Structures are given as C-alpha cells and as structure tokens.
Amino acid sequence: MKILTLLCVLAVLSASAELTLGRLAVNNRFIANNYVPVEVLLITLVYFFSTSTAKYRRILIATYALFAIVWTVDKVLFDVPNETNSTMALVSRLFLFSISLLMISTASRDTKTALGDKPIFWVAAGVLLYSTGTFVVVGLGNRLLQLNVTLFVIAWHINWLLLIVANLLYTKGLLCKTQA
Amino acid sequence: MQNSGVDILFVVIGGSAILLLLAVAYIVVTISSHRRVLEAQQTKLDEVRKSEEKYRSLFDNSLAGIMKFSPDTWTVVDSNEAIRTLFGCGSQEELRGCLANLSPSSREPIRQSLAREGRIAGYEIQTTRKDGEELWILFSAKMMTGETLAQAVVVDITKRKEFEETIREQSALLDQTQDAIMVVDDRGKVTFWNAGAELMYGWAEGGDPRPCDSRASLLHVQEGGLPGSDGGHRPIQRVAWGALPQAKGWERDPGGKPLEDGREAGQR
Numbered sequence: 001m002k003i004l005t006l007l008c009v010l011a012v013l014s015a016s017a018e019l020t021l022g023r024l025a026v027n028n029r030f031i032a033n034n035y036v037p038v039e040v041l042l043i044t045l046v047y048f049f050s051t052s053t054a055k056y057r058r059i060l061i062a063t064y065a066l067f068a069i070v071w072t073v074d075k076v077l078f079d080v081p082n083e084t085n086s087t088m089a090l091v092s093r094l095f096l097f098s099i100s101l102l103m104i105s106t107a108s109r110d111t112k113t114a115l116g117d118k119p120i121f122w123v124a125a126g127v128l129l130y131s132t133g134t135f136v137v138v139g140l141g142n143r144l145l146q147l148n149v150t151l152f153v154i155a156w157h158i159n160w161l162l163l164i165v166a167n168l169l170y171t172k173g174l175l176c177k178t179q180a
Numbered sequence: 181m182q183n184s185g186v187d188i189l190f191v192v193i194g195g196s197a198i199l200l201l202l203a204v205a206y207i208v209v210t211i212s213s214h215r216r217v218l219e220a221q222q223t224k225l226d227e228v229r230k231s232e233e234k235y236r237s238l239f240d241n242s243l244a245g246i247m248k249f250s251p252d253t254w255t256v257v258d259s260n261e262a263i264r265t266l267f268g269c270g271s272q273e274e275l276r277g278c279l280a281n282l283s284p285s286s287r288e289p290i291r292q293s294l295a296r297e298g299r300i301a302g303y304e305i306q307t308t309r310k311d312g313e314e315l316w317i318l319f320s321a322k323m324m325t326g327e328t329l330a331q332a333v334v335v336d337i338t339k340r341k342e343f344e345e346t347i348r349e350q351s352a353l354l355d356q357t358q359d360a361i362m363v364v365d366d367r368g369k370v371t372f373w374n375a376g377a378e379l380m381y382g383w384a385e386g387g388d389p390r391p392c393d394s395r396a397s398l399l400h401v402q403e404g405g406l407p408g409s410d411g412g413h414r415p416i417q418r419v420a421w422g423a424l425p426q427a428k429g430w431e432r433d434p435g436g437k438p439l440e441d442g443r444e445a446g447q448r
Binding site for chain 2: 125
C-alpha cells in the first residue's frame with residue numbers, strides 16, 4: 001500500500017507540474033511522456049505485491065519487461081521532442097487495461113472476502129476505468145490538437161475527470177478494511 | 181477544418197464513453213456475480229453451520245462418552261462432557277492424562293484392531309478415574325474416513341461389572357450348597373442349575389443352560405412325589421431319558437448328559 005500511496009502522490013505531482021508549466025506557457029509534454037513508464041511500473045508493483053500467486057507474478061514481470069523494451073525502443077528510435085508520445089500512451093493503456101482485467105479476475109476468484117473489501121479491486125477498477133476512458137483521447141489527442149486546440153482542451157477534460165475518478169478509487173482501496 | 185475537428189471530438193467523446201461503459205459494465209458484472217457466489221456460499225455455510233450445531237449438540241449432550249483421538253499417540257483431539265465426567269476429568273488435557281493410565285496391554289489390541297479392520301467394538305477395559313477409583317469401560321471405536329484419527333464411544337460399565345461379580349460370587353455360593361437350586365424363567369426354561377440340582381436330578385450342567393433335560397428330570401421327579409406327599413422325603417432316583425414323558429410337551433435337549441452310572445446322589 002506504500003507503493004499505492006506513492007502512486008497517488010506522484011499522480012498529483014505530475015498533474016500539478018503539468019498544470020503549472022501549462023500556465024507558464026512552457027511545454028509540459030515531457031512530464032506526461034516520462035511519467036508513463038513510472039506510472040506503469042508503480043501500478044505493476046502494486047499488483048505484484050497484492051497477489052501471492054507465483055503464476056500471476058511471473059505474468060506481471062514478463063508483461064512489464066515487454067513494455068519496458070517497447071518503451072525504450074520507442075524512446076530511442078521514434079521519440080519526437082516536445083510532442084505527446086501518443087503511441088506509448090496507447091501501449092501503456094493497453095498494458096494497464098490487460099493487467100487490471102487480470103487482477104480483477106484474480107480478485108473475484110477469491111470468495112473468502114467480499115470484492116468491495118479488497119483494496120486491489122478498487123485500484124484495478126480505477127486503473128481500468130482510467131485506461132479505457134482515456135484510450136481514445138490519447139490516441140486522437142495529437143490529431144485533435146493539430147486541428148483545434150479548443151476542441152482538444154474540451155476532450156482533455158475526459159482525462160482530468162477520469163484521473164479524479166481513478167484517484168478516488170485508489171483512495172477507497174487505501175481505506176479498505178482488509179489491507180494487502 | 182473546423183467540422184473535421186468537431187467530428188473527431190465526437191469520435192473521441194463517443195469512443196471514450198463506449199469504452200468507459202464497457203469497463204463499468206465489466207466491473208458491475210464482476211461485482212454482481214461475485215456477490216451471488218458469496219451469497220450462495222453463505223447459504224451453504226449457514227446450512228453446514230446449522231448441521232454442525234445439530235451434531236455438535238448430539239455429541240455434547242450424549243450420555244455415552246465420545247472422543248476423537250489418534251490411535252498411535254492416544255492424543256485426544258476432541259471430547260464430550262460425558263467422557264470427561266466418566267473419567268472424572270475437568271478438561272481435555274486431564275482426559276489425556278487419564279487415557280495415559282490405560283495399560284499398554286489394553287491399548288495395543290485397540291491400535292492393532294483399528295489399523296487392521298478400521299474398527300473395534302465392545303472392548304472391555306479396566307482402568308482408573310482421575311481420583312484413582314476403579315473404572316470399567318466398554319470401548320468401541322472406528323477410524324474416520326480419510327483421517328488418521330478414530331472416533332470412540334466409551335460407556336461406563338463399572339456397575340455392570342460389579343453386578344456381574346456379585347452374581348458370580350452368589351452363584352459360587354449357590355454351588356456350594358447341597359440343596360438343589362434352580363431358576364426357571366416364565367416360559368418354564370431352567371436358566372440356572374446348581375451342583376446340588378445336578379446331583380439331585382442326575383443331570384449335569386454343561387456350562388450353557390440346558391433347560392430341557394433338567395426340566396424333564398424335574399418334572400419326573402416331581403411326578404414321583406419328591407417333596408413327599410406323606411410328609412416324608414422319598415429317595416431321589418436317577419432318571420433315564422427314555423423314560424421321560426414326551427407327551428407332556430417337554431423337549432429333549434440333545435446335548436443333555438445323564439450322570440454316569442455308578443455315581444450316587446449326594447456325591448460330587
């Protein structure tokens with residue numbers, strides 16, 4: 001749960017930094033681009049420590065290793081400075097979507113405790129909602145930005161809204177009776 | 181350009197809404213199915229609990245002592261109040277101590293029988309209560325399916341043993357006397373026949389009660405007027421089977437043995 005707390009703090013810091021830099025008219029896209037692997041790593045660690053099944057742990061490690069390779073390759077070969085890396089944003093959401101489904105499914109198999117009493121369920125639900133809800137926004141964000149900034153800002157509200165929802169669900173997870 | 185942007189915005193909002201709805205639906209379905217599973221599990225658990233309470237009550241309130249134990253180590257895993265009372269123990273630990281008092285010669289046949297046949301029935305053991313008082317128990321046990329433990333039912337037979345001893349003593353006393361004493365049940369069968377009666381009527385008791393020949397002899401003797409209708413006693417005569425009055429409904433016991441020729445009445 002310490003990792004989850006760290007994730008919440010980093011999410012708030014990242015959003016605040018983006019907002020501040022945006023207000024100062026400084027390009028803030030590098031924050032979002034570099035925050036992606038950190039966010040994925042922290043969520044993977046939260047999932048990793050919440051499950052005791054060796055099989056799921058191996059799956060999480062293997063999937064994150066694959067993600068890290070893809071991210072590094074993309075960073076080295078295809079990175080465009082000062083532009084949102086929508087490809088990696090999409091890949092990260094796909095990755096988070098997959099492992100969140102896996103964790104929800106794992107949590108629902110355990111019938112000793114109610115699903116609502118499991119912190120991991122709330123975290124996975126938050127990540128699932130955020131990654132699916134923002135999938136289209138990040139996928140088409142650059143295209144929208146090129147066409148109309150105002151429309152992009154409108155669309156980006158989906159991201160903020162879902163970020164709040166996800167953090168509320170993380171908090172619910174932190175306040176659960178049964179702590180992992 | 182503006183129209184294209186609005187179109188993309190709609191695609192973004194619509195696409196996000198659809199994906200979000202799918203995610204929410206997945207979460208809701210998962211929660212609901214999990215709740216149903218939990219409820220079904222809870223219902224089953226309640227049924228099991230009720231059943232367990234029912235059998236627990238039978239176990240606890242049984243007048244016979246019941247315990248669950250390991251035949252190898254004689255470690256008591258569970259016991260009811262009756263068995264603890266029987267041994268005069270207040271707790272399971274004390275009961276363990278009392279069972280430790282059982283002699284190895286008592287324990288070994290139980291262990292062997294349980295290992296070989298998986299059960300033992302009606303095994304009588306002499307032991308002591310916690311306070312040292314003598315105790316006789318009737319021990320029956322059966323191995324529990326799929327476990328290394330056995331379930332035992334223990335009944336206190338100390339009183340029965342005392343009665344048996346008393347009867348044995350009285351029976352021995354009855355055998356000492358020269359008077360013919362016999363016990364006849366309501367169907368006319370002789371259930372006890374002492375040595376005096378053997379001598380008097382000429383039929384030996386062969387261990388098991390052999391009522392027919394004894395009755396026959398008795399009848400014949402009575403017909404002969406044994407008690408003496410004239411006030412005196414007539415001499416006792418040995419009776420031969422062939423002379424018995426079958427017409428009176430007496431059956432001959434094929435195992436009946438007349439006393440050997442040459443033995444005199446009064447001689448043992």
